[in-house]
Amino acid sequence: MAQTEIAPAKEKTEYRASATKINALVHTKLNVKFDYAKKHLIGKEWVTLKPYAYATDSLTLDAKGMDIRNVSLVNGTSLQSLKYDYDQQQLKIKLGKKFLPGQSYTVFIDYTAKPDELKVKGSAAITDAKGLYFINADGKDKDKPVQIWTQGETEASSVWFPTIDRPNQKTTSEISITVPAKYVTLSNGKLTTQVKGTDGTRTDTWKMDLPHAPYLFMMAVGDFKIYKDKWKDKEVSYYLEPAYAPYAKHSFGTTPEMMTFFSGKLGIDYPWNKYSQIVVRDFVSGAMENTTATLHGEYVQRTDREVLDEYFGQAESTIAHELFHHWFGDYVTAESWSNLTVNESFANFSEVMWAEYKYGKDAGDAHNFEDMANYLGTKDDALKNLVRFHYT
Numbered sequence: 500m501a502q503t504e505i506a507p508a509k510e511k512t513e514y515r516a517s518a519t520k521i522n523a524l525v526h527t528k529l530n531v532k533f534d535y536a537k538k539h540l541i542g543k544e545w546v547t548l549k550p551y552a553y554a555t556d557s558l559t560l561d562a563k564g565m566d567i568r569n570v571s572l573v574n575g576t577s578l579q580s581l582k583y584d585y586d587q588q589q590l591k592i593k594l595g596k597k598f599l600p601g602q603s604y605t606v607f608i609d610y611t612a613k614p615d616e617l618k619v620k621g622s623a624a625i626t627d628a629k630g631l632y633f634i635n636a637d638g639k640d641k642d643k644p645v646q647i648w649t650q651g652e653t654e655a656s657s658v659w660f661p662t663i664d665r666p667n668q669k670t671t672s673e674i675s676i677t678v679p680a681k682y683v684t685l686s687n688g689k690l691t692t693q694v695k696g697t698d699g700t701r702t703d704t705w706k707m708d709l710p711h712a713p714y715l716f717m718m719a720v721g722d723f724k725i726y727k728d729k730w731k732d733k734e735v736s737y738y739l740e741p742a743y744a745p746y747a748k749h750s751f752g753t754t755p756e757m758m759t760f761f762s763g764k765l766g767i768d769y770p771w772n773k774y775s776q777i778v779v780r781d782f783v784s785g786a787m788e789n790t791t792a793t794l795h796g797e798y799v800q801r802t803d804r805e806v807l808d809e810y811f812g813q814a815e816s817t818i819a820h821e822l823f824h825h826w827f828g829d830y831v832t833a834e835s836w837s838n839l840t841v842n843e844s845f846a847n848f849s850e851v852m853w854a855e856y857k858y859g860k861d862a863g864d865a866h867n868f869e870d871m872a873n874y875l876g877t878k879d880d881a882l883k884n885l886v887r888f889h890y891t
């Protein structure tokens with residue numbers, strides 16, 4: 500993620516180890532649609548897992564603030580109803596029998612996600628870590644498009660689908676999104692099918708064939724124009740509001756060259772099956788490196804004249820940063836949030852490498868100097884260990 504502000508955090512004494520793996524995620528298949536009036540997501544999930552090291556007869560999934568209608572074990576073509584406890588944070592499921600390490604099983608869950616009604620321990624509805632955001636859902640604000648987008652990092656994906664919401668889990672994914680036919684969707688991986696419904700809707704299915712962590716799952720829905728670019732034989736695309744579509748190449752056009760540069764530097768070609776970037780309204784951070792579908796805040800959406808006025812500014816360095824996360828963060832993932840700084844340090848360093856390669860050593864040095872000044876300027880943070888196992 501690229502953050503706009505860093506709030507000084509107090510140290511805490513609790514030791515933050517990697518989460519213990521009882522079950523390992525294997526595949527996550529989701530069918531979702533939306534109730535714009537209620538700001539709800541109506542979902543069906545088929546999640547495939549396997550016991551990690553020991554046999555187990557139970558499964559705990561993170562599922563925040565949902566209505567759960569049905570939890571079943573998939574048994575061939577039939578569903579076998581399962582017992583579960585749900586406390587609005589975790590779904591504790593009895594599998595009805597013991598599964599052995601490596602023996603995969605699939606659980607079906609019928610649910611509704613209610614991000615705007617999410618409460619933290621009995622307090623009022625929260626405004627961040629909602630996971631799923633409805634923007635101008637009732638369309639009453641004439642100056643703002645109607646959009647839906649998600650933000651998973653750190654553990655907010657489990658607001659919109661039940662999962663083991665930890666960075667030491669990885670799963671392939673298949674996400675089918677049903678929307679009013681006038682809207683465009685974006686999610687992780689390749690768009691494999693688009694099926695028109697009889698009720699003015701369309702269902703888009705997105706498939707991700709390499710496993711990735713739950714915090715990197717994403718969806719976006721809205722009125723976007725898609726500009727298609729290319730890197731080798733892979734799709735590179737930019738999703739922008741129609742008014743900014745003519746300037747897609749001005750804002751994002753260096754992306755394929757960055758992919759070549761970083762692939763060469765790292766000795767591993769960009770590993771994912773496409774690379775899209777989208778700009779949304781009211782984003783809660785700077786940008787987010789969702790696997791193959793980076794989401795940017797509005798700052799990056801500019802006209803050709805505005806781009807001209809800026810010399811290697813925040814937009815281009817963030818484009819480099821989020822792309823580089825597709826190696827450090829998405830492909831190689833920190834096993835706990837204690838190691839998040841490893842992701843972020845490499846991504847920040849990539850900005851310097853790109854500046855030096857594209858604009859010369861002085862540009863790289865200047866960018867490095869700015870970052871260092873920022874770091875040393877927040878004295879409390881500069882005094883902490885870079886990797887820390889105690890945090891609030």
Ligand SMILES: [Zn+2]
Nearest residue numbers: 500501843846
């Ligand atoms: Zn980052």
